[in-house]
Amino acid sequence: MDTTVTTEIKGSVWGGGNRPLGASYGKLMMWFFLVSDALTFSGFLAAYGFSRFKFMETWPIADEVFTHVPFFHGNYPMIYVAFMTFILIMSSVTMVLAVDAGHRMKKNAVIWYMFATIIGGAIFVGSQAWEWATFIRGDYGAIETKGGRILQFVDAETGSRVALADFAKTIPSERVAHKESNGIWFYKEATQPSFTINEVIEGFKANPSLAIKTETINEEGEKVILNRQESLSKLSDASQVVEGANLIHNEYGSRLFADFFFFITGFHGFHVFSGVIINLIIFFNVVLGTYERRGHYEMVEKVGLYWHFVDLVWVFVFTFFYLV
């Protein structure tokens, strides 16, 4: 390297003192990571778009899936996600205020703003856990056909959803879940649904006010509701009762929707969680005065970049999962 012409001292160039593009080594590396992470998330969202376009006419409508708000009964689409979005933006603001206070070397302000950021992140992760739990539990229950399509039950007049528990007949049957302890082979099966397929079908037949809502979306952008005749003939394709959602069955409609929901919001939630952990570490460093002694708060700025990125990703997830 003797031939290299440099105006700086060798030690500072190779010791990390160089600042290409006016950004320090740490910040540049954080940006490298964020760009690659952005591409990862874009890959997921693009794959979501692929599956959605593939099943354009049968994809679930998010407004009909995420309708719950904790402590409130009833149908409130969007409200809770909007709240989560606001919490995340708010915690982004306290983060950037912490960075700003760091520039001005105000240790106590940095401490309090970082604390608020961590609380905001924790609220967001908690909300996401609640959203997952609600989604997994399901609310009305549905029937899956032999082809893996979902049939939901609605009131024929109002079009509002009807839960399986409200109309299924009680027919005694001997079917019990196979437990690991009962067999030679240490297999067990999943929990049995609350109702058998026959109970649901008989209950439907006995209840003339019910109709079936299919996955198909009509030109008005609403799910098609079959008339009584079609509903009854459709029921002959029924293969099993589905309650809630997991990676294999999904009472809200296309199972791919549930897969992508778990995968994308899960990956994002994992980012938020690790962001909270990293923020906590930096928070304690600030409290201990590490950056005060170092003479600058650039570390706060770097974790801040990560934290804002998490917010940025959520803005896109919010749009493509809940709005569009």
Added chain:
Amino acid sequence: MAHEHKLEIFRGLWKFKSNTQKIWGVLAFLTLVTAVEVVLGIYKPAMLTGTYVLGMKLLNWIFIILTLVKAYYISWDFMHLRDEKSALRRAIVWTPIFLVLYLVFILLVEANYIFDVYKDGFIKWNF
């Protein structure tokens, strides 16, 4: 560390006295945009869902554009891209935009083709 902050947004239409004030101003703007999105998402005006622009509902275009607007202000003001050198900014922004547009274009065209095969081809999948 860039201690200098550019204190104006909307191309100088809205100037702030300090960085802290700018942060709150951007928050107000982001909150407003989110509120508009949520209200549109709940009420879904028939005028916007009925009109199609380039094969997509006008409402969805509005959502996507508002999302990009939000992304712009988060990265420019919260992540301080506004204060970085323009070469760094361009490297960060245009690389993903180019790759993502390319990927999305390929995947959506392909998905649309598969949709047509499922719909018009002799394949039964919805039974």
